[in-house]
Amino acid sequence: xxxxxxxxxxxxxxxxxxxxxxxxxxxxxxxxxxxxxxxxxxxxxxxxxxxxxxxxxxxxxxxxxxxxxxxxxxxxxxxxxxxxxxxxxxxxxxxxxxxxxxxxxxxxxxxxxxxxxxxxxxxxxxxxxxxxxxxxxxxxxxxxxxxxxxxxxxxxxxxxxxxxxxxxxxxxxxxxxxxxxxxxxxxxxxxxxxxxxxxxxxxxxxxxxxxxxxxxxxxxxxxxx
Amino acid sequence: xxxxxxxxxxxxxxxxxxxxxxxxxxxxxxxxxxxxxxxxxxxxxxxxxxxxxxxxxxxxxxxxxxxxxxxxxxxxxxxxxxxxxxxxxxxxxxxxxxxxxxxxxxxxxxxxxxxxxxxxxxxxxxxxxxxxxxxxxxxxxxxxxxxxxxxxxxxxxx
Numbered sequence: 001x002x003x004x005x006x007x008x009x010x011x012x013x014x015x016x017x018x019x020x021x022x023x024x025x026x027x028x029x030x031x032x033x034x035x036x037x038x039x040x041x042x043x044x045x046x047x048x049x050x051x052x053x054x055x056x057x058x059x060x061x062x063x064x065x066x067x068x069x070x071x072x073x074x075x076x077x078x079x080x081x082x083x084x085x086x087x088x089x090x091x092x093x094x095x096x097x098x099x100x101x102x103x104x105x106x107x108x109x110x111x112x113x114x115x116x117x118x119x120x121x122x123x124x125x126x127x128x129x130x131x132x133x134x135x136x137x138x139x140x141x142x143x144x145x146x147x148x149x150x151x152x153x154x155x156x157x158x159x160x161x162x163x164x165x166x167x168x169x170x171x172x173x174x175x176x177x178x179x180x181x182x183x184x185x186x187x188x189x190x191x192x193x194x195x196x197x198x199x200x201x202x203x204x205x206x207x208x209x210x211x212x213x214x215x216x217x218x219x220x221x222x223x224x225x
Numbered sequence: 226x227x228x229x230x231x232x233x234x235x236x237x238x239x240x241x242x243x244x245x246x247x248x249x250x251x252x253x254x255x256x257x258x259x260x261x262x263x264x265x266x267x268x269x270x271x272x273x274x275x276x277x278x279x280x281x282x283x284x285x286x287x288x289x290x291x292x293x294x295x296x297x298x299x300x301x302x303x304x305x306x307x308x309x310x311x312x313x314x315x316x317x318x319x320x321x322x323x324x325x326x327x328x329x330x331x332x333x334x335x336x337x338x339x340x341x342x343x344x345x346x347x348x349x350x351x352x353x354x355x356x357x358x359x360x361x362x363x364x365x366x367x368x369x370x371x372x373x374x375x376x377x378x379x380x381x382x383x
Contacts, residue, residue: 085255141336141367176337183341187270 003041003116009051010117012097016051017118019078023060023069024090024101030056031101032110034123034131036146041116042125045153046146046206047199051099054123056108059087066090129154129165138173143180148213149197149206155216156205166220174221181214250329251362259365260372265351271371277305277344285339289330295323301344308345313356321357328354329361336367347371 005013025031035052039045060066070082070092081093091100104110111127132150136142154162169177200206265271279301286297286304297303307324310316316324331339340350351368359365 137333139333140363141333142370144370173334176334176341179341180337187273 001114003038003114003122005037005041005117006047008097009037012095012099013051013118015094016092016099019073019092020101023062023066025055025057026061027057028118029121032056032112032121032123033116034110034128036128036150038116038122039125039128039150041122043153043157043201045157045201046149046197048146049097049198051097053099053101054108054110055101055103056106056110057103058105059103060090063087125154125158126161126165129161130168133165134168137177138169143184144195145206145209146195146197148181149200149209152205152209152212152216153202155220156202162216163220166217169217171221174217178214178217181210181217184210185214253360256360256362257365257369259351259354259359259368262348262352262355264372265348268348268371271347271351274346274349275341275343277301278342281338281342285331285335285342286327288335290323290327293323293326295319305344308343308349308353310353310356316357324353325357325359325361328359328364331361332363336364 020031021028032054033051034054035050036046036048037051040048062069067084070079070084070090073079074082079092079094081091083089083091087103089100089102091098093099111124112121113124114122116122129150132147136144136147151162151166154165166174197206197209205212279299282301282304283297283299286301290297307316307320340347343350345353347368354364354368
């Protein structure tokens with residue numbers, strides 16, 4: 001299947017292509033598009049502003065000189081902001097679109113299905129949800145409303161997929177996340193929880209995302225999935 | 226939460242996602258900085274205290290600090306005292322070091338468990354982190370998300 005990138009993303013990708021090919025990857029085929037943008041292309045459940053790439057390479061080709069090259073691009077006005085951390089991740093912003101590349105290593109073996117514009121492979125939805133749940137929530141403790149909107153949407157509209165992803169949660173981990181969601185519900189006015197969910201297909205769910213997630217995670221525990 | 230229980234999780238996740246980032250410690254200059262205490266003070270809901278759950282605190286402490294001479298007491302009152310410390314000098318240097326090492330070890334779901342069980346509010350956690358000069362990458366990044374939009378937005382020292 002061919003996934004359709006939104007027009008703004010397609011334009012941004014075209015603009016960034018030279019930078020990506022010149023500085024960031026040796027081989028275009030090592031790029032995998034992941035994150036909320038791919039979920040939004042599959043499900044059309046919200047709008048995503050970022051282009052998140054996983055790169056199946058260990059580091060950028062000329063990792064040592066990349067900092068200077070990015071500084072030069074910024075001076076030329078081709079990119080607004082950049083960040084380059086530990087030879088593993090690069091983030092660029094230009095004209096309101098944020099592009100990030102994470103170097104996962106040559107043997108990352110990211111699970112992919114489908115392709116999008118410029119023949120870029122897309123990460124599979126189950127892999128994206130797994131990385132969000134285990135990488136962001138469990139490993140870093142990030143409670144971001146966009147991610148939890150994705151979880152809730154998947155639980156409601158793609159139950160087998162969500163059951164497969166969340167079945168790996170240990171009972172105590174599930175309980176911790178439920179309690180944290182409840183705590184956010186109780187103190188919502190005081191707590192920022194990431195950038196807002198943009199253009200949600202289910203505004204009711206987006207408004208009530210923390211309570212819905214707590215409910216759905218508990219229901220999943222009762223069903224054993 | 227004992228590590229052996231966590232290791233029982235099956236699937237490819239165990240070797241890829243879960244271990245990612247558990248390599249060398251983050252270089253000092255790349256660590257996030259805790260926002261000023263006034264920013265936590267300004268949000269009323271950050272003053273709500275979580276209950277003290279001694280079992281969870283003891284499990285976390287002994288998971289990460291098993292060889293430390295600073296021990297956690299049975300009722301975890303020591304943690305509650307530390308968390309309610311309101312000025313420098315109340316914690317002895319050994320306790321400060323141990324608490325810093327403990328926070329350095331906590332990540333992700335353990336941070337949620339800690340917050341939900343430490344008997345203190347988010348404001349009090351931020352206060353004690355300021356007092357001990359905490360620069361633990363994950364703990365500070367996690368505390369920043371209560372104030373800023375993204376966990377790692379604009380987090381460098383300068």
